[in-house]
Amino acid sequence: xxxxxxxxxxxxxxxxxxxxxxxxxxxxxxxxxxxxxxxxxxxxxxxxxxxxxxxxxxxxxxxxxxxxxxxxxxxxxxxxxxxxxxxxxxxxxxxxxxxxxxxxxxxxxxxxxxxxxxxxxxxxxxxxxxxxxxxxxxxxxxxxxxxxxxxxxxxxxxxxxxxxxxxxxxxxxxxxxxxxxxxxxxxxxxxxxxxxxxxxxxxxxxxxxxxxxxxxxxxxxxxxxxxxxxxxxxxxxxxxxxxxxxxxxxxxxxxxxxxxxxxxxxxxxxxxxxxxxxxxxxxxxxxxxxxxxxxxxxxxxxxxxxxxxxxxxxxxxxxxxxxxxxxxxxxxxxxxxxxxxxxxxxxxxxxxxxxxxxxxxxxxxxxxxxxxxxxxxxxxxxxxxxxxxxxxxxxxxxxxxxxxxxxxxxxxxxxxxxxxxxxxxxxxxxxxxxxxxxxxxxxxxxxxxxxxxxxx
Amino acid sequence: xxxxxxxxxxxxxxxxxxxxxxxxxxxxxxxxxxxxxxxxxxxxxxxxxxxxxxxxxxxxxxxxxxxxxxxxxxxxxxxxxxxxxxxxxxxxxxxxxxxxxxxxxxxxxxxxxxxxxxxxxxxxxxxxxxxxxxxxxxxxxxxxxxxxxxxxxxxxxxxxxxxxxxxxxxxxxxxxxxxxxxxxxxxxxxxxxxxxxxxxxxxxxxxxxxxxxxxxxxxxxxxxxxxxxxxxxxxxxxxxxxxxxxxxxxxxxxxxxxxxxxxxxxxxxxxxxxxxxxxxxxxxxxxxxxxxxxxxxxxxxxxxxxxxxxxxxxxxxxxxxxxxxxxxxxxxxxxxxxxxxxxxxxxxxxxxxxxxxxxxxxxxxxxxxxxxxxxxxxxxxxxxxxxxxxxxxxxxxxxxxxxxxxxxxxxxxxxxxxxxxxxxxxxxxxxxxxxxxxxxxxxxxxxxxxxxxxxxxxxxxxxxxxxxxxxxxxxxxxxxxx
Numbered sequence: 001x002x003x004x005x006x007x008x009x010x011x012x013x014x015x016x017x018x019x020x021x022x023x024x025x026x027x028x029x030x031x032x033x034x035x036x037x038x039x040x041x042x043x044x045x046x047x048x049x050x051x052x053x054x055x056x057x058x059x060x061x062x063x064x065x066x067x068x069x070x071x072x073x074x075x076x077x078x079x080x081x082x083x084x085x086x087x088x089x090x091x092x093x094x095x096x097x098x099x100x101x102x103x104x105x106x107x108x109x110x111x112x113x114x115x116x117x118x119x120x121x122x123x124x125x126x127x128x129x130x131x132x133x134x135x136x137x138x139x140x141x142x143x144x145x146x147x148x149x150x151x152x153x154x155x156x157x158x159x160x161x162x163x164x165x166x167x168x169x170x171x172x173x174x175x176x177x178x179x180x181x182x183x184x185x186x187x188x189x190x191x192x193x194x195x196x197x198x199x200x201x202x203x204x205x206x207x208x209x210x211x212x213x214x215x216x217x218x219x220x221x222x223x224x225x226x227x228x229x230x231x232x233x234x235x236x237x238x239x240x241x242x243x244x245x246x247x248x249x250x251x252x253x254x255x256x257x258x259x260x261x262x263x264x265x266x267x268x269x270x271x272x273x274x275x276x277x278x279x280x281x282x283x284x285x286x287x288x289x290x291x292x293x294x295x296x297x298x299x300x301x302x303x304x305x306x307x308x309x310x311x312x313x314x315x316x317x318x319x320x321x322x323x324x325x326x327x328x329x330x331x332x333x334x335x336x337x338x339x340x341x342x343x344x345x346x347x348x349x350x351x352x353x354x355x356x357x358x359x360x361x362x363x364x365x366x367x368x369x370x371x372x373x374x375x376x377x378x379x380x381x382x383x384x385x386x387x388x389x390x391x392x393x394x395x396x397x398x399x400x401x402x403x404x405x406x407x408x409x410x411x412x413x414x415x416x417x418x419x420x421x422x423x424x425x426x427x428x429x430x431x432x433x434x435x436x437x438x439x440x441x442x443x444x445x446x447x448x449x450x451x452x453x454x455x456x
Numbered sequence: 457x458x459x460x461x462x463x464x465x466x467x468x469x470x471x472x473x474x475x476x477x478x479x480x481x482x483x484x485x486x487x488x489x490x491x492x493x494x495x496x497x498x499x500x501x502x503x504x505x506x507x508x509x510x511x512x513x514x515x516x517x518x519x520x521x522x523x524x525x526x527x528x529x530x531x532x533x534x535x536x537x538x539x540x541x542x543x544x545x546x547x548x549x550x551x552x553x554x555x556x557x558x559x560x561x562x563x564x565x566x567x568x569x570x571x572x573x574x575x576x577x578x579x580x581x582x583x584x585x586x587x588x589x590x591x592x593x594x595x596x597x598x599x600x601x602x603x604x605x606x607x608x609x610x611x612x613x614x615x616x617x618x619x620x621x622x623x624x625x626x627x628x629x630x631x632x633x634x635x636x637x638x639x640x641x642x643x644x645x646x647x648x649x650x651x652x653x654x655x656x657x658x659x660x661x662x663x664x665x666x667x668x669x670x671x672x673x674x675x676x677x678x679x680x681x682x683x684x685x686x687x688x689x690x691x692x693x694x695x696x697x698x699x700x701x702x703x704x705x706x707x708x709x710x711x712x713x714x715x716x717x718x719x720x721x722x723x724x725x726x727x728x729x730x731x732x733x734x735x736x737x738x739x740x741x742x743x744x745x746x747x748x749x750x751x752x753x754x755x756x757x758x759x760x761x762x763x764x765x766x767x768x769x770x771x772x773x774x775x776x777x778x779x780x781x782x783x784x785x786x787x788x789x790x791x792x793x794x795x796x797x798x799x800x801x802x803x804x805x806x807x808x809x810x811x812x813x814x815x816x817x818x819x820x821x822x823x824x825x826x827x828x829x830x831x832x833x834x835x836x837x838x839x840x841x842x843x844x845x846x847x848x849x850x851x852x853x854x855x856x857x858x859x860x861x862x863x864x865x866x867x868x869x870x871x872x873x874x875x876x877x878x879x880x881x882x883x884x885x886x887x888x889x890x891x892x893x894x895x896x897x898x899x900x901x902x903x904x905x906x907x908x909x910x911x912x913x914x915x916x917x918x919x920x921x922x923x924x925x926x927x928x929x930x931x932x933x934x935x936x937x938x
Contacts, residue, residue: 002630025630033841041522041613046630049838 001025003361004066004091006052006082007073008035010330011097011122014354015070018382019361020044022444027061052082055089064090068361071096072353076103080114087115093364095357099123101240118360122353127244129352130326133345134233134249134299136216137324138225140206140344143377145388146417146436152184152377152386153216154208156344157201161223164203168195179218181211182424184414184440185384190336192383192442194412206339208379210414210438212422230298230324231255236283236313237304238262238269241328241349245301246276257292259283284309286316299324307331314343332381362447373447374436384442386414389449391435397453403427406454410442413453457933460515462528465608467509469532472601473539474503476592477585480543484581491581494546502539523927525614529598530924533916536597537561540589549582554905554912561912563589564597565919566801568676568771568888569879571901571908576681580662583679587666590675593919594703594801595643596620603636618924622798622806623848628711642710643801647672650699657691667692667772671699674802676771676888683896684761685774693757693774697764701734704768704796725836726808730767730797733807737763737791741784748780759784766791769803771888778895785891792881792890803886803918805855812840812848854922859884862914869907883911884918 001024005012008030019026026045029052030036040047050057052073063069069086071079076098083094095118103110107119132142139153157163163171168183186193187206193199201207209216221227233249235242238260246256250273257277260266266280281288283304294300300317302310307329314327326345329338335346359376375388391398397405402413402425416423417436423429431437431453439452446452481495520528537560543549544556555571562569563586575583592600596619602612613632617625628635647668654664666679680686684696705727712721722728741759742752749755758775765772766788777788795804815833822831833840862880867873871893878890879900889896900911917925927933 025634027630037841037843041611041617044611044613044630044632046627 001067002065003068003070004029004061004063006071008039009072009074010350011353012072013039014350015357016045017043018354018358029057029061053078053085055085058086058089066091068093068095068364070357076100080110080116083116084114093117095120095360097122097353120353120356122349123240124244125356126347126349126352127241127248129347130245130301131248133326134230134324137230137298138220143386145375145438149212149417150210150415150422150438151213151216152208152210154206157203157205157207159203163201165200167198167200169197178222179215180424181209181215181219182414184208184210184412185379187380192380194410194440194442232297233299233301234294234297236302238265239303242303243272246273250275284313294322295320297322301326303328311338318342335381384440385444387439387441387446389437391431391433391437393433395449396455397431398433399430401427402429406456408441408452411452412440414438414440457524457527457935458515458517459936460513461518461520462524463509463513464515465528466532466535467506468605469536469597469601470502470506470539473536474499474506480581480585480588483584484579487580490579491547494543495581497546498542501542520611520614522614523933526618526924526927527933529615529618529920530928532598533564533920537564540564543582543585547582549578554908558908558912560589561915563675563677564593565886565915566590566594566673566675566803567883567886567915569883569900570677571899573899573901574681575679583666586677587669590673590677591669594673594675595639599636599639602632603640620799621921623809623844626708638711639707642707643672650695653695654692657695658689659687659692667696671696671770672703672801674700674703674768674770674796678772684772690757693761696772697761700764700768700770704800704802706797706799708799726797726811729811730807733794734763734767737787741787744781744784763791766887768796769885769887773889773896776895776897778891789878789881792885792887795885805852808835809848809851811835812845813852816845851921855884858914858917865910866907869904880914883914886915886918
């Protein structure tokens with residue numbers, strides 16, 4: 001596909017590099033000479049200097065043959081205009097990043113009138129991701145599939161689990177005591193592993209398990225984890241993400257307090273979130289945190305503008321026994337270190353934005369047939385992917401036992417959802433038309449079920 | 457430097473070179489098998505060396521840094537020239553390695569300077585290989601590799617940029633691979649067209665192919681001792697004149713024409729200046745040489761051919777221009793320095809660099825007179841940033857430095873100033889013939905081995921525009937990073 005990205009900022013660059021890696025044709029439009037000089041040739045993509053709203057610039061980028069235009073400049077308004085202009089000049093699909101909550105309410109209008117096909121609000125998307133993580137306080141992250149019926153939760157193997165030293169076969173034999181979840185992927189020493197039955201878990205492994213929500217909760221209960229959901233949360237930094245997050249959390253009747261250092265902002269927050277407890281002060285001040293009852297909170301989320309502050313405050317909260325700590329960290333390369341030191345849940349707006357957009361691009365790849373990937377999740381910073389497919393009527397593998405099919409090495413058919421029931425498949429099982437299948441692969445770039453499963 | 461990655465890439469390039477010798481092997485077989493063994497041995501050696509490098513060096517980190525791209529290009533050209541010299545050695549065409557190396561470098565860099573005073577005695581395989589190196593070297597060995605071997609990594613653009621001539625490099629399509637393919641497709645179609653036209657003008661197939669390859673790469677090797685002049689064929693001369701100009705033109709124009717931009721594509725400052733300089737030079741030389749040839753028509757015929765040949769840095773000749781009046785001879789040397797367009801197969805300083813230097817000088821003078829007026833420098837309607845202007849100046853300084861150094865070192869052989877200066881300029885700009893002892897009827901055979909190696913170096917420096925070779929002398933490059 002031919003994709004034009006307007007705006008070579010953090011997200012633009014990240015998107016471009018991933019799209020190039022997936023063998024798409026990519027052109028990047030950027031106004032700043034400085035940015036262009038820094039990034040040019042780092043990627044196999046065409047760089048065009050100019051304003052993405054200008055018809056001339058877009059024509060230079062061959063807009064008429066663009067399959068997707070992604071507008072991710074700093075300005076919401078420019079992004080909207082880019083989409084409108086691009087669509088009018090013949091682009092087939094337009095994605096705009098729009099962050100201002102003001103525009104949030106008029107989203108439908110914007111989409112219809114400005115011909116934007118997909119609006120992404122990174123702050124709100126990130127807030128939603130954090131709220132999902134808070135549902136499983138013992139897990140590092142959560143992804144949902146099949147319209148919320150299937151979840152994938154990752155956690156770290158610790159001593160009290162009793163899982164260390166057990167093979168996956170052995171875990172499966174404990175059927176009576178242990179609800180059956182599928183161990184779909186393991187991260188060990190920075191390597192992604194798609195495990196087989198004789199794989200033995202070790203302390204410190206990061207394990208991704210898949211099943212329906214009830215089974216997963218039961219599984220963790222059986223492991224002796226505290227599965228009581230989070231009742232109260234403290235948020236450091238009154239950013240836009242904090243606003244969206246507080247709104248979601250307050251809807252679930254959670255007690256929310258927000259620490260904000262700027263009086264003006266704090267007053268605004270009080271206005272917008274009357275049910276939340278807004279505290280004026282510095283979130284990196286330990287005394288203040290203690291005074292305001294940090295220890296009494298189930299969760300501590302750091303959302304200030306500085307990654308370092310977020311991380312340090314996060315460590316402090318974790319030391320003081322807060323059950324769930326989520327830190328916002330845009331430096332992706334810090335994440336392995338954070339995990340080593342016990343902070344499993346690090347999130348970033350950049351990651352969320354590029355993941356979401358990439359998912360949209362991937363689902364539009366090719367002829368968008370019934371066998372196209374429906375949803376896509378990147379696991380372990382992109383070392384593996386979880387893909388969701390619908391099995392179409394014409395799929396050649398229908399009705400054949402999985403053990404008799406060719407399945408891509410390092411790929412795993414994790415879950416089949418049939419008639420609304422979640423099912424962990426074995427070699428004797430078959431795929432049927434209308435099934436939803438979730439596959440874990442260690443490689444990136446798969447678009448069709450046929451790339452992963454074929455007849456011999 | 458990531459040694460494993462660089463050596464692995466060099467291995468792949470050697471394998472590509474082995475493939476590039478195949479056509480010459482077939483020509484040799486068709487020529488009654490003469491020199492076929494020389495090519496067979498060379499292919500086997502290049503392939504074996506390439507495979508060894510590929511097998512022994514498997515890089516863990518696969519992405520190039522910008523400077524590593526330059527290193528690969530610099531080393532590749534030196535190394536591929538060494539392996540490309542093997543057929544000359546095995547066939548006995550050249551008695552010494554320095555001669556064979558000079559001839560191959562001259563081929564790949566599209567210089568066309570030769571150490572052989574007689575070429576008609578050689579087999580067709582050898583003659584074809586000489587001219588085929590022009591064709592590959594003109595557009596670029598790495599660009600060809602990018603077109604046929606897509607998996608060279610995301611940053612392979614560094615390789616293309618290091619190899620293609622001119623102050624800036626513009627992609628035609630988003631993906632480097634597609635850009636490389638489009639370039640080679642245009643190049644191949646134009647070469648075939650010229651071959652066909654030359655046959656129509658009366659040249660035999662083999663001669664037409666040799667001269668089409670030499671024209672396309674703006675190289676200048678001929679299979680005749682008297683170059684194009686041997687045919688005394690006006691139609692062929694006109695064809696070659698036109699195509700030399702065309703191959704010296706920035707290829708972006710052809711891409712734009714293909715895209716259907718029509719006349720708009722021709723509104724290109726550099727190209728207009730290039731043709732303007734060419735036409736003025738033709739007019740002036742015609743006037744100046746009319747007395748020498750006796751009539752204006754003959755003068756025009758030789759002047760236009762020679763100007764096209766020198767400006768496009770091809771180096772074919774139809775007449776001994778060393779016998780021209782002094783004014784025309786000096787003018788030719790100046791045209792040697794200017795050279796062709798950026799993004800073409802030609803060499804020299806490049807018209808766009810000359811234009812940028814002229815514009816900078818103009819701005820400087822304007823600034824002195826009216827210090828408050830803000831003036832920017834534009835080329836093709838686009839602002840030229842300070843970085844590019846700076847690199848143009850540096851390029852010029854380096855060019856002049858090597859021009860003077862080469863002139864000095866060549867004089868160690870005791871030749872006169874005209875010879876040493878014009879030979880150095882000719883090698884640096886990848887033209888071929890110069891004046892006096894290296895005039896169009898002479899050869900480089902009489903120089904000592906050391907000076908031949910020096911000229912080989914100058915040709916490589918000129919073709920790669922210095923930087924890829926000069927970085928090899930920076931100690932930090934050789935430090936192990938992986």
